[in-house]
Amino acid sequence: MSEFSIGVDLGGTNLRTAVIDSNGQMLDKLAGTTDLTEGPERVVDDIVHGIETLRDKYSTHRMTGVGIGVPGFIRMAEGYIVGSHNLPVLNHYPIRDAIEKRLETPVILENDANAAALGEKWIGAGRDVDDLVLLTLGTGIGGGIVYKGRVMHGAVGMAGELGHITVVPNGNPCGCGNRGCLEKHASATAIESMANLMALGENLTSKQVHDLALAGEERAIRIFQSMGEALGIGIATLVNTFNFPLYLMSGGALAAWDFFYPTLEAEVRARSFTYRNAETRIGKALLGSEAGLFGAAYLPFQAQSVTRS
Numbered sequence: 212m213s214e215f216s217i218g219v220d221l222g223g224t225n226l227r228t229a230v231i232d233s234n235g236q237m238l239d240k241l242a243g244t245t246d247l248t249e250g251p252e253r254v255v256d257d258i259v260h261g262i263e264t265l266r267d268k269y270s271t272h273r274m275t276g277v278g279i280g281v282p283g284f285i286r287m288a289e290g291y292i293v294g295s296h297n298l299p300v301l302n303h304y305p306i307r308d309a310i311e312k313r314l315e316t317p318v319i320l321e322n323d324a325n326a327a328a329l330g331e332k333w334i335g336a337g338r339d340v341d342d343l344v345l346l347t348l349g350t351g352i353g354g355g356i357v358y359k360g361r362v363m364h365g366a367v368g369m370a371g372e373l374g375h376i377t378v379v380p381n382g383n384p385c386g387c388g389n390r391g392c393l394e395k396h397a398s399a400t401a402i403e404s405m406a407n408l409m410a411l412g413e414n415l416t417s418k419q420v421h422d423l424a425l426a427g428e429e430r431a432i433r434i435f436q437s438m439g440e441a442l443g444i445g446i447a448t449l450v451n452t453f454n455f456p457l458y459l460m461s462g463g464a465l466a467a468w469d470f471f472y473p474t475l476e477a478e479v480r481a482r483s484f485t486y487r488n489a490e491t492r493i494g495k496a497l498l499g500s501e502a503g504l505f506g507a508a509y510l511p512f513q514a515q516s517v518t519r520s
């Protein structure tokens with residue numbers, strides 16, 4: 212190993228830190244929890260502590276930098292998060308600069324789904340393409356757009372919020388202010404809400420709804436078809452917008468792929484001329500919950516290659 216960088220995945224519950232070399236090998240990983248009870252300084256302390264522990268352990272090698280994936284809308288230039296439901300104490304807090312100052316090393320902040328999309332491009336299901344879209348199906352739906360090998364940021368860093376594109380004109384209300392957002396109709400949370408509305412059982416998890424579908428329960432199967440329809444409408448719009456070769460999905464809901472994918476594919480086919488006339492793959496991401504760590508660690512390598520070229 213000649214050099215390494217550190218990828219951090221900061222979630223509302225978990226804080227993970229990994230050492231990854233420039234070939235995409237993960238050499239070490241720390242898994243901890245995010246403590247939001249004592250304010251932003253405590254979160255910064257915990258992040259810095261994890262990074263320092265690993266940096267010291269690999270001190271004979273050069274550290275290129277640090278990338279941090281965070282949930283929420285990001286202001287890239289200012290280096291902070293706005294509108295994060297998972298990390299409310301960090302909204303508008305200058306987290307990038309605070310960490311940079313403590314470590315005296317460059318820190319790059321990135322939206323977690325953007326980081327995951329970049330990780331899949333680097334060493335995952337998108338290795339062989341330059342352009343892809345990733346949808347992370349979890350309690351919400353995150354989105355990341357990679358164009359010509361780099362995360363597409365838009366004007367301030369808020370591009371790729373694909374969980375909030377409208378798929379049902381007067382659909383379920385969303386915390387973002389819109390109605391009918393993709394994540395209100397196709398996330399794990401949406402599956403659980405539909406199961407509740409259909410009185411399938413007492414507060415079933417999305418996995419339990421999947422188990423019912425496997426057992427042949429018609430209403431559970433319809434829930435996944437509804438999810439596939441919402442995803443298909445969203446992905447058709449993305450195919451029409453980008454004409455990229457690859458659209459990936461990740462998250463626990465992939466287990467139910469065989470139940471939602473046929474409806475999804477039929478919707479995309481019906482709604483997208485581009486899909487019917489251009490080679491387009493819709494598939495599963497490969498790196499699971501580690502995609503964000505790889506993508507975050509890749510950011511400093513990418514920044515370095517720009518400076519050198």
Ligand SMILES: [Zn+2]
Nearest residue numbers: 375385387392
């Ligand atoms: Zn929304």
